[in-house]
Each structure stands twice: as structure tokens, then as C-alpha cells.
Amino acid sequence: MTDALKLLIQPLGQTIVMILASTLLATMFGGALGILLFALSNDHFAGGRRGSLIAKHVADRVINMLRSFPYVILMVLVLPLSRLIVGTSLGTTASIVPLSIAAIPFLARIVESSLSEVDSGVIDAAISCAASKRRIVFAILIPEALPSLVSGLTLTMISLLGYSAMAGVIGGGGLGDLAIRYGYQRFRGDVMAVAVIAIIVLVELIQFAGTALANRIRSSR
């Protein structure tokens, strides 16, 4: 068992690195994309214009396409891109690229829907305060939607944890890889158990932290 625990250390670190890095990238790019999607369909921002309708339509198609790819396929398809961006198509660093690409459209949709849920009356109030569009987004909409955004980010991280289990296919390591290679292929039931328990604990931790943070924000209001 101590042997199994020892085997756990490196893959656990790899999984955590993959999730944190891809969450960070997804937050930056998916967040921006989500704001854009919201703006393209909200009348006060860019909504209602012909150009916006077309842009929204194109963005919707691309996002839906990316989201419908099975992750294993996506991972292989973006190998050339990984080589271009991080200089290698193998290993933990390389696996951050497909993970981020899978998470960006997912999070963009979550951000779009969280922002759309903000009461339109609140937007009216911000408009009548003579605030610029940028200020309305960053000083009002995002803070108003924050509990829902935190819940969405939690959901994204848990999905990423699931995807990261497939990183072994491109030599990315991680807990899923440990479970398959040692646990399944080498018949090490103890390693399999340790890896799966570690994944469960990570999910619980992420969910607990996310829920606690969202509740804390809600209760301060």
C-alpha cells in the first residue's frame, strides 16, 4: 500500500497542474468569449445589429462543434497545435493545450448564461447611471453574477478533472493514467483504488471549495 501511495505522488501533481493551468487559461479566454457571446445577444451592448447576429451565429456553431467532439479525439486533433504553442506534443504541459481548448467553450457558455441571468432592470439602472458598457460589464454584471460564475467555474474544474484522466493517451500522466497503466494493465488493484480515491477526493474538494465560496458571496448580500 505504501508503494501504491508512493506511485500516487507524481500523477497527483500532474493532475493538479493540468487542472489549475487549464482552468486559468479557460477563465481568461472562455471568460472573454462568454462576455462577447453575452454582448452579441444583449440589446444594450451589441445585440440586434446585423453584424452581431452573424458573429453570434458563427460563434455558436464553432462552440457547439468544439463541445461535441469526444475529448479523446479533440486531444489527438490538437497535437500539432500543442507542438506550436508549447513546443511539444507529449507530456503534462502538452496536455494542457487540449484541456484548455475543451474548457474554453464550456466555460464561455456558462459565463454567457450567468450574465444573461442578471435582471435586465439592474442593467437599466446601470445604464441610467450613465456608465459605459465596459464599466457595466466589469463593475456591475460580473459582481452581480459572481455566485453563479463561481458555481460554473467549479463545474468546469470537475469536468476538466474527468478529461484529464485521458491525458495518458498523449503521455500527459496524471491520476487517470496511473489507474489505467498500473491498476488495470498491471493488475495492481491497490494502485487502481488509490488513484480512484484520489480523484474522488479531488472532486469533493473542488466542489466543497466552490460551494463554500459561492455561499459566502451570497450570504454577504
Add this chain to the structure above:
Amino acid sequence: MRIDGISKAFGDHPVLHNISLSVPKGSIHGIIGKSGAGKTTLIRIAGLLEKPDSGSVWYEGIAAPVHLLRGRELLEARRKAGFVFQSFNLFASRSAAENVAFALEAAGWPRAKIRGRVAELLELVGLSDKADRPAMHLSGGEKQRVAIARALANHPAILFSDEATSALDPETTRSVLDLIRSLRQMLGLTVIMVTHQMEVVRRTCDTVSVIEDGNFVEEGLVAELFANPRSDAAKAFLKEDRND
């Protein structure tokens, strides 16, 4: 504040037909109508929250019709107009003071000056002791007072009130209406109020327009309307008022 020949339709459903209105500086004008009469659309157009299909909106001191302004000029025009809503529309992520501060932040006030101006505004509406309360922890009347303070932050010349007291109980309604009257006195505000309650008009307004199906069917001094209503709509509102 003046609007000229405003028309508006949503899809092929016409809401306002060629409506004109001129409200002299410093007076309180009521627009009374049933729900669906077009009064909210009208005040939203006058308050620059919506665009008319045709017609124009003018504010005193601005040479161009304000509904055509864009960018920085539009923001400047919006600062001349405060808007309060039936559902208060406070920012839940902010305290009472921070709600008021938002209008100042948006106008580029330096942080140091914001604090003093917010305190001044909260005092004006009688809420100095609730400055740090989260907005959602305030009562309905308090929320509307914060909303009024927020609307007045940038020294507007006009205050638009869209059913501001409809969600409040009768006693709170009266205190908010009295506040609006005293603010008019103190600040020389022009006030445009949309309502479906004759009591609001009687208690607060100098002049009134009765709106029905997107048209003004009667206009004049409030005292005249009460003494001698001509339109059926006005008569119906007065009858309802007496029965209350």
C-alpha cells in the same frame, strides 16, 4: 424636458402614437394610465433607456435632440436625467453607499470626493445610518430611497420615476412621494412620474397627462382634472381613487 411626436411599435404592435409633451423646469408632471397603455415605454424613451421609432426628445441645455446622441455625449445627457424604477433595481453586490457611489464612479469622480458626496446624498434621503447595509437587506422604502439618491448623484435636472411607489405599502408610498416633492423644492428638479394610481398624482404632481392605448386623452393641471375630468379614462381613475 420636451418630447415631440414620439411613436413606437414593438414588432407590428404599436405602443405610442405621435405623443408630444413639454414639462417646464421645476414642475412635477404625472403620466397616468392602465397597464399596457404605453406609459412605461414613454418614460423609458424620455429617460434615454429606449429609442423612439420617430419623434424626438429634448433636454434643457442640450442643443441636439438627446435620443440621437451617441458615445460620450449620450452619457453626458444621461447624467442630466435620473431614473427610478418600480422594482428599485439596486445592485445586490453592493452596499447602499456603494450603489450610490456607482453613479459617481461612472462619471469619473475621484475616490476621495465620492465618499463625501455619497454621505451627502444618503443624508438627503434620510439613510445616513444605513450606508454600509448590503442593498438587499434594506426594506422596500429604504431601497427606493437609495435608488433616488443614486439617481440624483450627478446633479440631474430631471428625475424620471416609473411606478416608483407601486411596490410599496401606502404609508411608505406617501413618505417616498413627500421626499420627491421636497427634493423638487430643494434641488429645483423637473420630475416626470408614471403611475397607475390617482393618489400619486393627487399627492405629488402639478400637471398630469392621461394616457390610453398610446395616446394622451387628457392633459392639464391636476386640480382641473380632479374638478372636471373630461375623458372616460380620467373619470374611471377618479372613481377608482374615491373607492380606495
